[in-house]
Amino acid sequence: MKEAGVGIETQSVDVALFDMVMSLSRALDLLHPAIGEHHLRVAYLCASIAEHAGFRSNEIQEIIIAGALHDIVAVCKPHSHSLLDRVLSRYDDDMADGECIHEHAEEGYHVLREFPPFAQAAAIIRFHHVDWNFGKGEFQGRLPIPLASHILRLADRLAVLPTDDCLILCQKDHIRQSIQAGTGSLFCPELVKIFEDISDKESFWLDLVSKHKEKILSHRFFGETSIRLRMDNLYGLAKVYARIIDYRSAYTASHSSRVASASELLADRLDLPASTVRLVGIAGYLHDIGKLAVPVALLDKPGKLTAEEMLLIRQHPYYTHQILSPVPGLETIGMWAAFHHERLDGAGYPFRPRQIPLEARIVAVADVFTAITEDRPYRKGMSKKDSLGILNKMVRDGALDGDIVSLLPAIYEDIHHAQELALA
Numbered sequence: 001m002k003e004a005g006v007g008i009e010t011q012s013v014d015v016a017l018f019d020m021v022m023s024l025s026r027a028l029d030l031l032h033p034a035i036g037e038h039h040l041r042v043a044y045l046c047a048s049i050a051e052h053a054g055f056r057s058n059e060i061q062e063i064i065i066a067g068a069l070h071d072i073v074a075v076c077k078p079h080s081h082s083l084l085d086r087v088l089s090r091y092d093d094d095m096a097d098g099e100c101i102h103e104h105a106e107e108g109y110h111v112l113r114e115f116p117p118f119a120q121a122a123a124i125i126r127f128h129h130v131d132w133n134f135g136k137g138e139f140q141g142r143l144p145i146p147l148a149s150h151i152l153r154l155a156d157r158l159a160v161l162p163t164d165d166c167l168i169l170c171q172k173d174h175i176r177q178s179i180q181a182g183t184g185s186l187f188c189p190e191l192v193k194i195f196e197d198i199s200d201k202e203s204f205w206l207d208l209v210s211k212h213k214e215k216i217l218s219h220r221f222f223g224e225t226s227i228r229l230r231m232d233n234l235y236g237l238a239k240v241y242a243r244i245i246d247y248r249s250a251y252t253a254s255h256s257s258r259v260a261s262a263s264e265l266l267a268d269r270l271d272l273p274a275s276t277v278r279l280v281g282i283a284g285y286l287h288d289i290g291k292l293a294v295p296v297a298l299l300d301k302p303g304k305l306t307a308e309e310m311l312l313i314r315q316h317p318y319y320t321h322q323i324l325s326p327v328p329g330l331e332t333i334g335m336w337a338a339f340h341h342e343r344l345d346g347a348g349y350p351f352r353p354r355q356i357p358l359e360a361r362i363v364a365v366a367d368v369f370t371a372i373t374e375d376r377p378y379r380k381g382m383s384k385k386d387s388l389g390i391l392n393k394m395v396r397d398g399a400l401d402g403d404i405v406s407l408l409p410a411i412y413e414d415i416h417h418a419q420e421l422a423l424a
């Protein structure tokens with residue numbers, strides 16, 4: 001029953017780190033209507049200031065990654081809407097409660113540094129709400145604070161000042177004055193001077209509100225020099241993304257990781273090549289990334305969903321596809337991930353493809369298996385007998401692939417063991 005991945009080469013993978021960062025950054029900007037293009041704007045501003053501060057090209061790439069992902073915890077964490085409102089508010093509003101504004105920066109640092117190519121960006125993010133405080137902001141305790149963190153601090157506040165109600169060029173003088181007012185206290189004077197120099201040009205402001213910022217960043221600062229992610233690196237990055245995806249819902253804190261483990265074991269037992277097994281694991285880690293576009297209140301809603309809420313949740317595989325498929329090199333994995341709610345009888349959602357690749361059918365079985373056997377705060381996971389009963393019924397109903405489900409009784413315990421091992 002082995003079947004090719006719809007004619008696409010799956011033996012190797014080669015994805016640009018920049019494209020992966022931008023895919024997650026775009027996903028973060030989908031999370032909340034107030035976010036707009038916050039992460040992308042901050043990335044653009046960071047790059048412009050760092051370039052004129054004399055940063056080397058690899059350092060500029062690191063600060064772009066930091067800008068593109070800096071509020072990752074604030075926007076993903078459940079029940080943090082008040083924090084979200086504050087991190088996106090004008091810079092003088094976050095003075096009242098300086099304490100907890102740093103928590104999302106610290107947590108973001110810990111999540112992102114798990115992936116070695118993000119280590120520098122994570123260190124920059126860690127201090128992105130520390131004020132310059134007339135030079136005292138060069139250190140926190142004994143820890144030196146990178147100048148890049150102060151660039152991010154400035155860019156972060158700058159990015160929220162433009163409003164949509166009038167032309168950006170009509171706002172530029174007011175914004176420049178607002179930043180000037182924070183010189184020395186909030187922002188490093190040397191950086192404010194650089195900002196004043198570069199923001200004199202109209203093109204600086206037009207680029208800031210341009211719809212093509214991603215292209216500008218890619219061409220000007222990455223080009224051919226973006227780090228290439230091969231299999232192991234992409235796998236490591238998918239793991240970090242899974243943590244972020246699972247961050248959003250207290251009810252499914254390890255779901256993506258569990259689906260990845262189950263998918264890999266099933267693919268292995270189907271004798272797929274080792275490289276395909278790894279790629280199926282990546283699809284498992286990323287399958288629910290589209291849930292970033294679903295309001296967290298719905299993901300965690302106890303009790304029955306209304307018909308409209310159900311339709312909203314059912315959009316998530318569509319967004320999985322929208323987030324992953326623009327990344328060159330990730331098209332196949334994105335499709336396997338996005339097809340996880342499709343059914344063999346064509347009654348699934350949201351794409352209803354004529355053919356569902358074997359790898360996507362594996363992720364679909366792993367998803368249902370994991371969802372019904374994992375513990376949730378409001379219920380225990382199902383027993384082996386009950387869960388296999390449900391899965392076999394789904395085979396009879398034309399939803400799942402019977403050849404894949406038939407492997408489960410023999411490897412049921414192995415899957416649970418692999419899932420726990422992956423989380424350890």
Ligand SMILES: [Fe+2]
Binds near residue numbers: 105
């Ligand atoms: Fe922040």
Ligand SMILES: [Fe+2]
Binds near residue numbers: 038
């Ligand atoms: Fe921010």
Ligand SMILES: [Fe+2]
Binds near residue numbers: 287317
């Ligand atoms: Fe899903």
Ligand SMILES: [Fe+2]
Binds near residue numbers: 255259287288367
């Ligand atoms: Fe899922």
